[in-house]
Amino acid sequence: MLGFGNFEAWISAIDGTRMAPNAIELTGINKSFGPVRANKDINLAVHKGTIHGIIGENGAGKSTLMSILYGFYQADSGQIEVDGKPVTINTPNDAIAMGIGMVHQHFMLVENFTVLENVMLGAEGAQLISGSIAKARSELKHLEEEYALEVDTEAVIEELPVGLQQRVEILKALYRGAEILILDEPTGVLTPAEADHLFRILKQLKDQGKTIVLITHKLREIMAVTDNVSVMRQGEMVATRKTSETSVEELAELMVGRHVLLRVEKGEAKPGDVKLAVENLTVKDSRGVVMVDNVSFEVRAGEIVGIAGVAGNGQSQMIEAIAGIRRAETGRVLLDGEPIGVTGDADPALLRKRGMAHVPEDRHHMGLVLQFEENENSILGYHADVEYLNGPMLDIEGIRSDARDKIEKYDIRPPNCRLKTANFSGGNQQKIVLAREMEQDPAVLIVGQPTRGVDVGAIEFIHKRIIEMRDAGKAVLLVSVELDEIRSLADRILVMFAGRVVGERGPDATEGELGLLMAGVEGEPTKEAAE
Amino acid sequence: MGTFETLILILDSTVRLAIPLMFAALAGLYSERAGIFDIGLEGKMLAAAFAGAAAAAVYGSAWIGLFFAIIISVALALVHGFASITHRGNQIVSGVAINFIAAGTTIILGQAWFRQGGRTPALSAEGSRFTAIELPFAEAVADVPLLGPIYSELISGHSILVYLAFAAVPFTWWVLFRTRFGLRLRAVGENPGAVDTAGISVTWLRYRAVICCGILCGFAGAYLAVAQNAGFVKDMTAGKGFIALAALIFAKWKPVNVLLACLLFGFLDAVAIRFAGINFFGLFEVPPQFMQSLPYILTVVLLAGFIGKAIPPKAGGQPYVKER
Numbered sequence: 001m002l003g004f005g006n007f008e009a010w011i012s013a014i015d016g017t018r019m020a021p022n023a024i025e026l027t028g029i030n031k032s033f034g035p036v037r038a039n040k041d042i043n044l045a046v047h048k049g050t051i052h053g054i055i056g057e058n059g060a061g062k063s064t065l066m067s068i069l070y071g072f073y074q075a076d077s078g079q080i081e082v083d084g085k086p087v088t089i090n091t092p093n094d095a096i097a098m099g100i101g102m103v104h105q106h107f108m109l110v111e112n113f114t115v116l117e118n119v120m121l122g123a124e125g126a127q128l129i130s131g132s133i134a135k136a137r138s139e140l141k142h143l144e145e146e147y148a149l150e151v152d153t154e155a156v157i158e159e160l161p162v163g164l165q166q167r168v169e170i171l172k173a174l175y176r177g178a179e180i181l182i183l184d185e186p187t188g189v190l191t192p193a194e195a196d197h198l199f200r201i202l203k204q205l206k207d208q209g210k211t212i213v214l215i216t217h218k219l220r221e222i223m224a225v226t227d228n229v230s231v232m233r234q235g236e237m238v239a240t241r242k243t244s245e246t247s248v249e250e251l252a253e254l255m256v257g258r259h260v261l262l263r264v265e266k267g268e269a270k271p272g273d274v275k276l277a278v279e280n281l282t283v284k285d286s287r288g289v290v291m292v293d294n295v296s297f298e299v300r301a302g303e304i305v306g307i308a309g310v311a312g313n314g315q316s317q318m319i320e321a322i323a324g325i326r327r328a329e330t331g332r333v334l335l336d337g338e339p340i341g342v343t344g345d346a347d348p349a350l351l352r353k354r355g356m357a358h359v360p361e362d363r364h365h366m367g368l369v370l371q372f373e374e375n376e377n378s379i380l381g382y383h384a385d386v387e388y389l390n391g392p393m394l395d396i397e398g399i400r401s402d403a404r405d406k407i408e409k410y411d412i413r414p415p416n417c418r419l420k421t422a423n424f425s426g427g428n429q430q431k432i433v434l435a436r437e438m439e440q441d442p443a444v445l446i447v448g449q450p451t452r453g454v455d456v457g458a459i460e461f462i463h464k465r466i467i468e469m470r471d472a473g474k475a476v477l478l479v480s481v482e483l484d485e486i487r488s489l490a491d492r493i494l495v496m497f498a499g500r501v502v503g504e505r506g507p508d509a510t511e512g513e514l515g516l517l518m519a520g521v522e523g524e525p526t527k528e529a530a531e
Numbered sequence: 532m533g534t535f536e537t538l539i540l541i542l543d544s545t546v547r548l549a550i551p552l553m554f555a556a557l558a559g560l561y562s563e564r565a566g567i568f569d570i571g572l573e574g575k576m577l578a579a580a581f582a583g584a585a586a587a588a589v590y591g592s593a594w595i596g597l598f599f600a601i602i603i604s605v606a607l608a609l610v611h612g613f614a615s616i617t618h619r620g621n622q623i624v625s626g627v628a629i630n631f632i633a634a635g636t637t638i639i640l641g642q643a644w645f646r647q648g649g650r651t652p653a654l655s656a657e658g659s660r661f662t663a664i665e666l667p668f669a670e671a672v673a674d675v676p677l678l679g680p681i682y683s684e685l686i687s688g689h690s691i692l693v694y695l696a697f698a699a700v701p702f703t704w705w706v707l708f709r710t711r712f713g714l715r716l717r718a719v720g721e722n723p724g725a726v727d728t729a730g731i732s733v734t735w736l737r738y739r740a741v742i743c744c745g746i747l748c749g750f751a752g753a754y755l756a757v758a759q760n761a762g763f764v765k766d767m768t769a770g771k772g773f774i775a776l777a778a779l780i781f782a783k784w785k786p787v788n789v790l791l792a793c794l795l796f797g798f799l800d801a802v803a804i805r806f807a808g809i810n811f812f813g814l815f816e817v818p819p820q821f822m823q824s825l826p827y828i829l830t831v832v833l834l835a836g837f838i839g840k841a842i843p844p845k846a847g848g849q850p851y852v853k854e855r
Contacts, residue, residue, distance in 0.1 A: 070728075072728075072853065091730060092727070092728050092729070092730045093730035096730055102728065104724075104728065106724070108722065108724050108725040108727075108728040108729075109722065109725055110717070110718045110721045110722045110725050111721060111722065111845065112721060112845075113717070113718065113721070117714060117718075118725070120714070121714060121715065121718050121725060121726070121729050121731075122715075122726070122729025122730050122731050123729070124711040124714065126711070127710060127711050127712070128709060128710055128711070129709060129710060129711055129713075129714055130709060132711075172729075
């Protein structure tokens, strides 16, 4: 009898899973912004207690779809069901009330507030906050323990690393009773280690019965954590797969709509003369902290030297110093054997003339003026060159036809040189910068984070172009926090940790080997250690 | 007159001169903490002064004057809100416009209504001005050395608005840091996106902030025309709204610092008035113009970095647009 009872319970358990309504079910969702159809007839079912990935290139409509679910926008047509019940979500408040929480790509945190204040905001309870503070604090402690999400409740947000800030965003959602958690590109700002930690948290939340929707354009993340994955392309939902039954290659092809090479083919490097030599370079940041500590290396014509490392280990300051836009404390940088005056009078404009091109890490702040038209950005920095001038004036027609040539050659979309640069997608913006710098035919090319926030399709293109530069005999210095990128492009890999070059490896170095170097665990003995 | 008496007198006028600054700077604090820069404090104060003096003259009541001062000031604040919140206009342009509108219309309406060259009739009737309040025992303790004059001269003998201004400082602190409204107000000036995604209306919150600003500017104007002076004179704010703005930045948008900054500016003003044209040791005479310009010079010096970096609310001056 006992056994039979158990059997019955077992049956009903199976029934339960089979009959359980989906956490989210979207049917026929349409949304247009003016002439742009951001979502076309979207259907999506997310099972309760699973991690569901939504993948697609930038501008595929993923964020719009989730914004509709969170009440930021209203769909033009279509139906939303939460836990099997049809609902109308007009404001984020409605979504919160239904147990939907969202972790935004750009954190929605008040930076000079404490963790506690941020978590409370909008869920304070009473008019006076003194009573609710105590309540919120104990509630938060409880949540932190339950989900192992430790964070100091009294810490001020701006003093926390991004990984912890993101944790606060998750706590914010849980504090509001979220059962369904939407994460929009959560790893864009995280280091690989922080991203791994996030995935552990997500899996744990799933184990506790939460439903998680993960929006990303990174294939590896999808493979690492999700149970199911839906692919979006140009506003449409093109496929849904079980993660265990698909592959990176298949997903990439579904995303882009054609076959994509994830790893670019390249031949042997034929290194020539030393083009760029860095000698004992030391650079401080604006707070006076030493960020680059006595770094030396050289880059030869016809090779790609990759600088790997976790973000914030001095790479940014180093390439800024080499490009002449940040003053170094000590050391020399030689371009074609001639010093460029990194400790004093380095002049980026002059460096350009001498054949050094620089693709800055942050295209929005340093690479482009987003309010300018595409053609204006396509000559920025070279605008005083005779070829773009017509006497004392700019040669507007010449600049535009030059921009049209670059648009064609670099497949920049939409192909309109009069469009405001802000209206291009991240990948196309990056192509504008690359076209500008590469088409000057520089002897030395410095590239920072060439594919940050760039679609898979565009990544392939950018990688190809960088290798073409190498094969044309240019010296390329590549700085990237994407280890895959470094490994597939670089002919020699230097790893930076805490401002020092802690090791040099060939392109065949394993990920684990480089990872240890990047974490500072293992490295060539430094001078001090040897003494 | 002894040094002590002189000091008491200077401090006494410090208080009187600091009051309009305090009201206006606190007004600016509510608005700017919510992310709406308000360069129109001057104009709102001026319009409120005119409305207050006109209404007090017509109805013979200081309180009715105050009421109208607030109504007009709030109306102008809502215009600023409509332009910069609803229509996402440029907040500086809107503020400048309000200043010009106030400067012009007060004179035109004053001339049209009262025909006294832009002035309003002097408030001489009983109850048409906020008069000094004698605190209990002020007379009795006046002769006690040291503390007596401090109590009877400095603390006692001000109008009700002076005490309200001083009360407004801790009250503002309490609102900002102890109420739900204050928490949200501070948040919306830093990151309106955080407020929006938390399910709170950014628009309504910011409107409430500019209304608070309008109310306090109303008090500032009413104090000028119906308490400190007995009527409205054209351009009577004379840049106080801008000094208040400077005090607000100097105070780094914190209520208690606002009190101190305004007292400092008031003190300089009082010293300037007191020592204008005085001959120092028979050696040289400080030109009165120099003394009068002292508060402004100080403003420039202080704001030019002496106080360290004053970081304004992060979203200040930017209209909130939901991003895709």
